[in-house]
Amino acid sequence: MRFTETELKGVWLIEPTPMVDDRGSFTRFFCEKEMADCGLVTRFVQHSRSCSTAKGTLRGLHYQREPYAEVKLVSCVRGAIFDVVVDMRPNSPTRYRWLGFELTHENRRQLYIPAGFAHGLQTLTDDTEVSYLISQFYTPHASTGARYNDPAFSIDWPESPTAMSERDRSWPPVR
Numbered sequence: 001m002r003f004t005e006t007e008l009k010g011v012w013l014i015e016p017t018p019m020v021d022d023r024g025s026f027t028r029f030f031c032e033k034e035m036a037d038c039g040l041v042t043r044f045v046q047h048s049r050s051c052s053t054a055k056g057t058l059r060g061l062h063y064q065r066e067p068y069a070e071v072k073l074v075s076c077v078r079g080a081i082f083d084v085v086v087d088m089r090p091n092s093p094t095r096y097r098w099l100g101f102e103l104t105h106e107n108r109r110q111l112y113i114p115a116g117f118a119h120g121l122q123t124l125t126d127d128t129e130v131s132y133l134i135s136q137f138y139t140p141h142a143s144t145g146a147r148y149n150d151p152a153f154s155i156d157w158p159e160s161p162t163a164m165s166e167r168d169r170s171w172p173p174v175r
């Protein structure tokens, strides 16, 4: 596995190194030791998946407030997504900066999202499935979000959303 810390401190891109032979391949997706060596959280208490029917579906931006803040390890297991993180940490020098990555079932990339970051995605294909390992239990009263088109971030999404939840359309401005 190749671990690369991104321009946003604490956000890592994890790329697999498949072992290929005549039968196909064998690929490690999670290694407690390799992650701990990079100072990453290794305890995840939930594994969830979302399925989106249509290309252009947008989910997010979501995060949980302290003391329920989550670390997420996100990958796309069917289709392709544009995956976005936004730094929401109040005292961070990169507060409200965002980064986007293409995660596909073919490139098998995983995005490691630390506590204090909002997360969102837009599907680049129909019939897309996204996997999340999450370090905290789902806590609805601590769950919050920000609008995908909040001018504080100016995220450059691939296209106008084709499907979104009403909740995600209605997050208040962050400032």
Ligand SMILES: Cc1cn([C@H]2C[C@H](O)[C@@H](COP(=O)(O)OP(=O)(O)O[C@H]3O[C@@H](C)C(=O)[C@@H](O)[C@H]3O)O2)c(=O)[nH]c1=O
Pocket (backbone or CB within 6 Å): 048, 050, 059, 060, 061, 062, 072, 119, 120, 121, 132, 138, 165
């Ligand atoms: C996130 C979540 C939702 N739910 C329920 C609540 C609701 O009835 C249904 C759908 O929830 P949502 O509309 O929040 O699903 P969704 O918009 O896909 O939420 C996800 O968005 C992306 C961007 C993330 O980062 C994820 O962590 C998660 O927040 O599933 C759970 O039971 N457990 C969970 O962990």
